[in-house]
Amino acid sequence: MSTLKSRLRGQSKRITGPRAAILEILRKHPHPLANKEIFSEMPAGHCDLATIYRSMHLLERMGMVKRFDFGDGVARFELVGENDDGHHHHLVCIRCSEVVEVDECFPEEIEREIAAKNRFKGVTHKLEFFGICPDCQ
């Protein structure tokens, strides 16, 4: 949370109730959360949904959260750890939507080859796995 404060201050952004609440909610959830889910986790006098959308953009720009796309038209966010760029992938059950974090990543050498072959710079990737979880089989 101190990280949040210093980073926000560094950009003359303010520490507000909604922002702190959002980070608190993300901190206690191990999986990517949709804005609506964050919204419904909001304690009591919850804030406006638009505020959550705005906050997520801010936090994403600051590199404090990472956006994930499971292809269902809903953006989900995860807190990014201290010394971590948040780059990782997921295995999602197409039946129940259970999400498992995946440690494996696309091989760097191959990515470099792809970049070189096409003369692209700054190449990254988005990768998510889909399947049927043990409970849904």
Place this chain on the structure above:
Amino acid sequence: MSTLKSRLRGQSKRITGPRAAILEILRKHPHPLANKEIFSEMPAGHCDLATIYRSMHLLERMGMVKRFDFGDGVARFELVGENDDGHHHHLVCIRCSEVVEVDECFPEEIEREIAAKNRFKGVTHKLEFFGICPDCQ
């Protein structure tokens, strides 16, 4: 086109102007097209956008087109070749949106490991690369 006819007939679906036009447009475009792009490529008395949306669902279900998601909230489609499941990936320029087809794929062995480790069945993946193309650097 003959494939289209036989496949459509086989499911008591009809061969209509809009469907033929859509496939014709996809055939002459080597890259994934958004529904709106297909719409604007429509000759003269173009059909309704809703018809394109409905047709894409049908063609996707029939395995004649493949849906791709570049993370910008717009679905794009590509024609699937005869003896091909259409599974491949793209390298997209984040500046000008140029798209290059990528032959490389996520290593099967690793995908199998991921599936096994988590006891998931029927695991597949969505993978797209992003970077800056030669012209935009």
Place this chain on the structure above:
DNA sequence: TCCATGTTGAAAATCAATTGCTTTTTGGGG
């Protein structure tokens, strides 16, 4: 404490995609 500026709430606006419903087409049968 005061003030400039960043933020929020609330409602309206966007945008892609979907759906309801009426009118047209398509294609097998006569």
Place this chain on the structure above:
DNA sequence: CCCCAAAAAGCAATTGATTTTCAACATGGA
């Protein structure tokens, strides 16, 4: 070649996620 039921298209309205507008409000440095 014409008829008809079913499939498909046109068109308008709707949904859902996300964004924006704008007035009211809160934060933090002076």
